[in-house]
Amino acid sequence: MTKTPILDVHDMTVAYHHKPVLWNIDVTLTEPSLVGVMGPNGAGKSTLIKAILGLVPRAGGEVRIFGQPLSKVRGRIGYVPQRESVDWDFPINVFDLVLMGTYGQVGWFRNPGRKERGWALECMNDLGISDLAGRQIGQLSGGQQQRAFLARALAQKADIYFMDEPMAGVDASTEEAVFKLLQRLRSEGKMVIVVHHDIRSAPQYFDQMLLLNTRLVAAGPTSEVFKNEYLQRTYGGRLMALETAGVAMRDKVPSA
Amino acid sequence: MSDIFTYNTMLVLLGTSLLGAASGLIGSLAVLRRQSLAGDAFSHAALPGLCLAFMVVGERNLAALLLGAFISGILGLVVVSLLRRYTRIKQDAALGIVLSTFFGMGVVLSRIIQNQTIKGSKAGLDSYILGKTAGIIASDVYLIGSAALLCLIVIVFLFKELELLTFDADFARSQGWPVARLDLILIILLGLVVVIGLPAVGVVMMAALLILPGVTARFWTDRLAAMLPVSVGFGVITGAVGTWLSAEYANLPAGPIIVLIGAGLFLFSSVFAPRRGLIARWRRANIIDTSLLDLDTPVFEA
Numbered sequence: 271m272t273k274t275p276i277l278d279v280h281d282m283t284v285a286y287h288h289k290p291v292l293w294n295i296d297v298t299l300t301e302p303s304l305v306g307v308m309g310p311n312g313a314g315k316s317t318l319i320k321a322i323l324g325l326v327p328r329a330g331g332e333v334r335i336f337g338q339p340l341s342k343v344r345g346r347i348g349y350v351p352q353r354e355s356v357d358w359d360f361p362i363n364v365f366d367l368v369l370m371g372t373y374g375q376v377g378w379f380r381n382p383g384r385k386e387r388g389w390a391l392e393c394m395n396d397l398g399i400s401d402l403a404g405r406q407i408g409q410l411s412g413g414q415q416q417r418a419f420l421a422r423a424l425a426q427k428a429d430i431y432f433m434d435e436p437m438a439g440v441d442a443s444t445e446e447a448v449f450k451l452l453q454r455l456r457s458e459g460k461m462v463i464v465v466h467h468d469i470r471s472a473p474q475y476f477d478q479m480l481l482l483n484t485r486l487v488a489a490g491p492t493s494e495v496f497k498n499e500y501l502q503r504t505y506g507g508r509l510m511a512l513e514t515a516g517v518a519m520r521d522k523v524p525s526a
Numbered sequence: 527m528s529d530i531f532t533y534n535t536m537l538v539l540l541g542t543s544l545l546g547a548a549s550g551l552i553g554s555l556a557v558l559r560r561q562s563l564a565g566d567a568f569s570h571a572a573l574p575g576l577c578l579a580f581m582v583v584g585e586r587n588l589a590a591l592l593l594g595a596f597i598s599g600i601l602g603l604v605v606v607s608l609l610r611r612y613t614r615i616k617q618d619a620a621l622g623i624v625l626s627t628f629f630g631m632g633v634v635l636s637r638i639i640q641n642q643t644i645k646g647s648k649a650g651l652d653s654y655i656l657g658k659t660a661g662i663i664a665s666d667v668y669l670i671g672s673a674a675l676l677c678l679i680v681i682v683f684l685f686k687e688l689e690l691l692t693f694d695a696d697f698a699r700s701q702g703w704p705v706a707r708l709d710l711i712l713i714i715l716l717g718l719v720v721v722i723g724l725p726a727v728g729v730v731m732m733a734a735l736l737i738l739p740g741v742t743a744r745f746w747t748d749r750l751a752a753m754l755p756v757s758v759g760f761g762v763i764t765g766a767v768g769t770w771l772s773a774e775y776a777n778l779p780a781g782p783i784i785v786l787i788g789a790g791l792f793l794f795s796s797v798f799a800p801r802r803g804l805i806a807r808w809r810r811a812n813i814i815d816t817s818l819l820d821l822d823t824p825v826f827e828a
Contacts, residue, residue: 370697
């Protein structure tokens with residue numbers, strides 16, 4: 271008997287003004303794990319997540335999550351949008367922002383009660399930002415803003431998470447905190463799909479990888495996918511420059 | 527002035543205060559959802575419908591006029607979204623085209639009406655362009671009051687949903703909230719407030735009454751739950767003071783005076799507001815953080 275895949279994307283295509291952004295994507299993920307979505311700029315990484323979540327229209331294809339159509343499993347999905355996607359001058363404080371994670375469970379017309387507020391505080395605690403609860407969100411540093419977004423996602427109590435560049439432009443301690451959170455979610459049996467831009471740190475973070483450049487170049491366990499051949503095909507010439515720079519750094523800094 | 531507190535004056539003041547309150551409430555959300563220009567397009571696009579309604583009904587029946595205005599305002603926004611979808615014109619250009627075209631049609635229609643009607647009936651609809659508060663009667667106040675109450679009820683019940691929509695629509699959609707329908711509710715309320723505001727403030731100035739109280743309130747508050755009531759307060763002050771001045775002293779159209787009052791409050795706030803005002807920000811920028819100067823500089827022997 272085959273297991274029902276957690277995420278099953280079949281033949282998905284997304285086009286913008288008749289130009290394909292994603293072409294015939296097939297992804298099947300069965301085991302809960304940390305999955306990195308990698309690819310050069312403009313490869314369609316964010317679009318992949320947004321198309322799966324129904325935030326951009328699909329030109330074709332089908333998505334099933336836990337074997338169900340999207341509309342049936344919204345409550346089990348957590349989402350961390352790109353940090354730049356919202357107006358950080360918006361008049362809410364950090365606590366209000368994190369509390370939004372519970373709105374899906376609270377439902378229409380009702381306001382979050384004592385239970386939800388306590389839970390939101392707990393999520394803030396887990397990301398080390400509970401002392402910032404009363405701050406207007408624009409007064410946070412980039413790393414703190416990202417932690418607030420992650421706390422909001424945590425507050426969703428989801429079973430599958432989609433995160434769009436949660437480690438972009440954050441300080442080292444936030445990057446570590448994010449990674450710890452990812453590991454915790456995996457140990458709780460959650461599926462976590464992360465768009466990630468930094469090719470060097472990727473292999474230490476992710477169990478599986480999707481290499482994307484409009485088409486899916488490769489998908490599978492990191493040990494099998496993170497290979498020069500596939501990376502070259504994904505990044506093209508751009509990877510060469512990156513590698514040369516990496517080698518240059520290694521040569522310059524004597525090993526301890 | 528001895529007649530400040532006459533029944534009629536009180537009625538007019540009550541009407542414009544309620545209008546300011548409703549504008550402040552819906553306008554705040556429209557600004558945060560980046561829909562404030564949609565309000566402007568709506569009010570300009572409402573004029574031809576108002577004129578057509580007058581031509582059909584043949585008299586100055588307020589309910590009919592406002593219904594016509596509402597329908598043509600909605601039509602204007604539909605044209606905006608059609609333009610965007612089928613011509614790839616950007617939002618601002620599409621709004622500009624619709625706004626001026628519909629307004630042009632409206633002005634032409636209102637002149638036709640003026641030329642057709644018998645002298646002395648003063649049926650000209652010019653007062654709808656710049657606003658005229660003196661004509662507000664009790665039934666108008668009921669109408670404005672009901673619209674304001676409706677806005678209040680919807681926003682109280684949908685506060686959480688509208689906050690989510692205006693802050694992060696993608697996240698809202700990912701949680702399964704019907705974002706398009708929430709946007710539609712917001713636009714309908716916006717149109718409703720615009721339409722009831724036309725007789726008093728006029729087509730040209732209505733957008734300012736929607737935008738100014740909200741952005742002014744933002745200077746004084748950092749949370750939406752506080753910003754909305756503060757914006758209502760600014761809306762009330764703007765509407766009431768503006769009409770009172772225009773009626774008692776200036777004998778000018780109410781719309782421009784109301785807008786000038788709103789702009790004055792905005793200017794004052796942008797300079798003097800505690801944290802976000804220019805002075806507060808200027809003072810902050812001139813304080814040099816000296817905390818780092820206490821650190822010792824590590825010096826290594828070569």
